[in-house]
Amino acid sequence: MRKLTAAFSILAFCLILTAQEPVVDIDKKIHPNLAEAQRLVVEANHYVELAQKDNRYDMKGHAEKARDLLVQTNRELKAAAEAANAAMRK
Numbered sequence: 050m051r052k053l054t055a056a057f058s059i060l061a062f063c064l065i066l067t068a069q070e071p072v073v074d075i076d077k078k079i080h081p082n083l084a085e086a087q088r089l090v091v092e093a094n095h096y097v098e099l100a101q102k103d104n105r106y107d108m109k110g111h112a113e114k115a116r117d118l119l120v121q122t123n124r125e126l127k128a129a130a131e132a133a134n135a136a137m138r139k
Contacts, residue, residue, distance in 0.1 A: 069116075070094065071123035075130045083130045087123060094119045 071091050077084035094116055101112045 069120045071120050074127060080130045080133065083126050083133075087126050090119050090123050090126065 071087070071094050073084060073087045073091055075084040075087050097112050097116050097119070101108060104112075106112075
């Protein structure tokens with residue numbers, strides 16, 4: 050029973066991680082700097098994920114917190130691009 054519970058916990062953890070991955074969704078033709086910043090956020094997230102795997106996820110939650118902040122950063126970059134788009138339309 051413990052193995053089954055552990056397996057479900059790992060599966061849920063993986064699904065949460067997959068759902069929160071940062072993506073590049075800013076048009077680089079319109080906002081090249083913001084798109085590049087997003088690309089670097091995605092790359093940083095990838096390297097933190099590799100570090101987690103290398104350390105068997107034993108980083109006292111700090112790497113996961115960093116990844117959460119990268120997701121937030123990604124959202125803010127997208128919001129900045131959208132705000133700039135709205136300002137250009139005025």
